[in-house]
Amino acid sequence: MLHWDELVKQSLLGTQHLPAEQINLPSSLGLTAKDLPHQDREDLFFKAAAVSLQYGQAGQQAAKPLALPQPAPPEAQPFTSAQAAAVARKLAQATSLPVGVWRRLWATWLHTVARRGLVASPELLPLLLQVAEQDASLRPWLPAVLGTRGRWLAQHNPAWAWASPLPSLPTETDEEGTPETPEPDEAWLTGKPEERLQWLTQVRQRDPVLAVAMIQAVWKQENANFRADVVRLLAVNLSAADEPFLQSIVTDKSQRVREAALALLLSLPDSAQVRQATEFVLACVQWKQEKKLLGLISKNTLEITPPASLPHALKALGVDPVSSQKGLSDGQYQLQQLIELVPPAAWEAHLAKKPEEIVKMLAEAPMKLYRAAFEEAVIRFRAADWARLMLQFVSHHIGLLAALPLSELNNTYHELLVSELKWVLDHLGSHPDGPDFAFTLPLSVKLLEGATAKHAYLYPELGLYLHPDTFAHNLTENLLANQQNQYFANNLRNLLQTLEQIVELRRLLAQL
Numbered sequence: 001m002l003h004w005d006e007l008v009k010q011s012l013l014g015t016q017h018l019p020a021e022q023i024n025l026p027s028s029l030g031l032t033a034k035d036l037p038h039q040d041r042e043d044l045f046f047k048a049a050a051v052s053l054q055y056g057q058a059g060q061q062a063a064k065p066l067a068l069p070q071p072a073p074p075e076a077q078p079f080t081s082a083q084a085a086a087v088a089r090k091l092a093q094a095t096s097l098p099v100g101v102w103r104r105l106w107a108t109w110l111h112t113v114a115r116r117g118l119v120a121s122p123e124l125l126p127l128l129l130q131v132a133e134q135d136a137s138l139r140p141w142l143p144a145v146l147g148t149r150g151r152w153l154a155q156h157n158p159a160w161a162w163a164s165p166l167p168s169l170p171t172e173t174d175e176e177g178t179p180e181t182p183e184p185d186e187a188w189l190t191g192k193p194e195e196r197l198q199w200l201t202q203v204r205q206r207d208p209v210l211a212v213a214m215i216q217a218v219w220k221q222e223n224a225n226f227r228a229d230v231v232r233l234l235a236v237n238l239s240a241a242d243e244p245f246l247q248s249i250v251t252d253k254s255q256r257v258r259e260a261a262l263a264l265l266l267s268l269p270d271s272a273q274v275r276q277a278t279e280f281v282l283a284c285v286q287w288k289q290e291k292k293l294l295g296l297i298s299k300n301t302l303e304i305t306p307p308a309s310l311p312h313a314l315k316a317l318g319v320d321p322v323s324s325q326k327g328l329s330d331g332q333y334q335l336q337q338l339i340e341l342v343p344p345a346a347w348e349a350h351l352a353k354k355p356e357e358i359v360k361m362l363a364e365a366p367m368k369l370y371r372a373a374f375e376e377a378v379i380r381f382r383a384a385d386w387a388r389l390m391l392q393f394v395s396h397h398i399g400l401l402a403a404l405p406l407s408e409l410n411n412t413y414h415e416l417l418v419s420e421l422k423w424v425l426d427h428l429g430s431h432p433d434g435p436d437f438a439f440t441l442p443l444s445v446k447l448l449e450g451a452t453a454k455h456a457y458l459y460p461e462l463g464l465y466l467h468p469d470t471f472a473h474n475l476t477e478n479l480l481a482n483q484q485n486q487y488f489a490n491n492l493r494n495l496l497q498t499l500e501q502i503v504e505l506r507r508l509l510a511q512l
Contacts, residue, residue, distance in 0.1 A: 006023055007023065007045070007048060007049050007052060010023065010045060011045070015041035015042055015044075015045050016041070023044070023045070023048050025048060025051060025052065025055075026052070026055050029051070029055065033048045036048060036051070069156060072148065072149045072152040072153070073148045073149075073152065074148070075119060075147050075148055075149055076147075076148065077117060077118060077119045077147055078117070078118055078119070079118065079119060079120070079121040079122075080113055080118050080119070080120055080121050080124065080145075081512075082121075083511070083512065084109075084113065084118075084121075084512050085120075085121055085123065085124050087109060087505075087508045087509060087512065088109060088120075088124055088127065088128070089127070090505065090508065091105055091106055091109060091505065092127055092131060094501065094505065096498075097460070097498065097501065097502065098460045098461075098498075099135075100460075100461065101460050101461060101463065101464065101502055103135060103137055103138065104429075104435070104461075104464060105464075105502070105505055105506070105509065106131065106135075106138055107138065107141060107435070108435050108506075108509050109509060109512070110138065110141035110142065110144075110145055111141060111435065112509065112512050113144075113145045113512070114141065114144035114145050116512075118145070119145055119146065119147030119149075119150070120145050120146060120147065120150060122149055125146065125149060125150045125153050126153070128142060128145070128146070128150070129142070129146075129150070129153070129154060129157070129160045129163060132162075132163070133159055133160060136162075136194065136195065136198070137198065139162055139163070139195065139198060140198040140199055140201065140202040141202070142163055143163060146163060150163065151163060162191070162195065188200065188203075188214060188218075189218075193226055193229070196226075197229055197230070197233060200214065200215070200230065200233055201233055201236060204233060204234065204236045204237060205236060205237065205432075208236075208237040208239065208241065208242070209241065211234070212234070212241075212242060212245050215230055215245075216245065219249075224252075224253075224254035224256060224257060225256065227249075227252070227254065227256075227257050228254065228256035228257045228259075228260045231246075231249065231257060231260035231261050231264065232260045232263075232264075234246070234264060235264060235267075236432075238264055238267060238268065239268075240268060240270055240271075242264070242268075243265065243268055243270075243271055243272075246261045246264055246265050246271075247265070247271075247272070249261045250262055250265060259318075262317065262318065266317065266341055266380075267380055267381070269343040269345070269381055273317055273341075274341055274342075274343065276313060276314065276317075277314060277317060277338050277341040277342060278341070278342045278343065278346050280307070280311070280314060280338060281335065281338045281339055281341075281342050282342070282346065282347075282350045284304060284305050284306065284307060284335060285302055285303070285304050285305075285350075285351075286302070286303045287300065287301075287302060287303075287351045287352075287353065288300070288301050288302070288303045289301075300357070300361060301361070301364070301366065302361055302366075302367060304335070304370065306329060306331030306332045306334070306335050307331050307334060307335065308331065310334050314334075314338065317341070319334055319337045319338060320333070320334075320337065321334060328369075332369060335370070335373075336369070336370060336372075336373045337373070339370055339373035339374060339377060340373045340376040340377050340380065341377065341380075342377055343377065343381045343383070344374075344377060344378055344381060344383040344385075344386045345381075345383070355385050355386055355389055356389055356393075359386065359389040359390055359393055359394060360393055362374055362390075362393075362394050363393050363394045371394060371395070372397075374390075375390060375394075375395055375397050375399070375400060378390060378400060378403055379399050379400060379402055379403055381403075382402070382403045383403055384403050384404050384405065386403070387400040387401070387403035387404055388404070391413065396416060398416060398420040398423050398424075399423075401413060401416070401424075401427065402427055406428070406431060406433050406434070406437045409424070409437075409439070409443075410439060410440045410443055414443060414446060417443070417447065418446065418447055418450035418451070419450075421447065421450075421451060421459070421462070422459065425459055425461045425462060425465075428461075428464075428465055429461060434465075435464075437465055438465055438466070438467055438468070438506075439465055439466060439467055440467060441467040441469055441470065443467075444466040444467040444470040445470065445475060447462065447466075448462075448466075448470070448475065448479060448499075449479065452479050452482070452483070452492060453482075458492070458495045458496070458499065460495070460498050460499065460502065462499060463498065463499040463500075463501075463502025463503050463506070464502060464506060466499065466502075466503050466506075468503060468506070468507040468510070470499075470503055471496075471499075471500045471503060476493070476496045476497075476500070479492065479496065480492060480493060480496075
């Protein structure tokens with residue numbers, strides 16, 4: 001377009017240096033620049049530019065129309081309600097919340113919809129896809145709520161290519177009754193490592209056996225780091241059915257894989273490794289009844305004989321053979337580590353005593369050396385009866401609460417919850433039933449009062465578990481009224497407002 005080049009040249013040089021007669025217009029117009037009505041050189045320049053622009057646009061060949069895609073297939077599942085859609089839009093607008101809390105609120109919405117067999121209504125689909133596009137951790141939950149229309153929509157945007165269907169569950173079994181492995185999902189075969197682990201986590205929650213089959217199908221082609229991450233993921237829904245696979249990889253070439261597999265095997269009460277440690281420890285411990293005051297009084301004791309040497313097979317369990325603590329012999333140190341691997345039920349059978357009798361014995365001074373090891377075993381094997389007795393007679397170790405059902409947190413141990421709030425929140429965040437848990441109203445108030453009284457930090461995650469009516473009776477103003485430090489009071493007000501917002505969103509989610 002020579003005429004346009006002339007206009008650019010004149011705009012650079014200025015109209016005073018280039019006569020209007022030298023401004024070239026397209027010859028097909030049949031006129032020159034000076035034929036255009038104008039008042040001065042500048043006016044002529046702008047009109048010539050306008051004519052050239054219109055000529056260029058009018059002279060272009062029209063773009064070929066794109067072929068319309070095939071219509072979305074009909075949806076087989078029912079849609080979410082208008083109320084659920086309103087809550088989703090509120091979550092999308094709650095961008096001021098801490099990312100971790102915002103993410104978990106979204107996960108609750110997605111999980112609730114999926115659990116009820118619903119799919120997102122059509123107007124929500126772009127919003128959900130955009131949210132998961134920004135936060136990849138939410139993607140594993142999306143396919144279950146997108147439905148056929150959502151997957152159809154995702155196909156037309158490369159940024160949403162990850163929104164593919166979940167791997168199908170096996171419907172057939174082989175001659176031995178083992179589920180046959182279905183065709184792996186594309187996200188599992190070709191996704192990024194973090195996306196593959198997210199997919200596998202969701203599959204593991206839905207069908208643990210299928211998850212192991214998927215791992216076995218690709219095991220040999222994966223690198224050591226990814227294999228180790230995959231093994232650790234099997235802690236979700238871990239059961240005796242996983243032992244054959246774990247035993248097959250406990251001698252893997254990678255140390256990280258071996259350690260991950262062994263850690264899980266040592267959490268299975270009937271695994272070969274736990275049975276081996278249990279047999280060795282029980283042989284070192286006997287229940288004795290001592291007579292005192294000429295036989296008038298008898299006293300029960302546990303007689304513990306530390307091992308003189310440690311078999312090589314037990315060293316393979318990760319037992320450190322040498323004590324570095326003054327006053328603690330190597331044998332005592334080895335026995336401490338091994339007691340942590342003994343299921344509490346094994347003590348009941350070996351000693352022929354009830355849990356309460358054994359736990360009370362642990363409260364005796366001579367057992368102080370091994371008390372912490374028994375606590376770790378109770379936590380490892382989730383022995384709820386023993387945990388209650390240990391908390392009652394022996395210890396206030398906060399970790400023992402991990403062995404109890406979440407519902408019991410509302411019944412007792414309140415002072416322990418107030419003093420160890422961060423541990424409680426971490427425990428709830430990792431517990432499979434955590435999203436559905438809520439403190440009672442009295443305990444919710446007590447937790448807030450206890451934390452503010454100590455000027456402790458109020459973690460925003462606490463809002464995920466407070467009772468819906470926690471802030472219904474001017475609690476915020478009552479808590480602020482007791483603060484003398486204005487700086488702390490201002491920070492506290494902001495935190496309490498954030499907690500109120502989270503509690504309200506949780507209340508709306510509970511009503512879905």
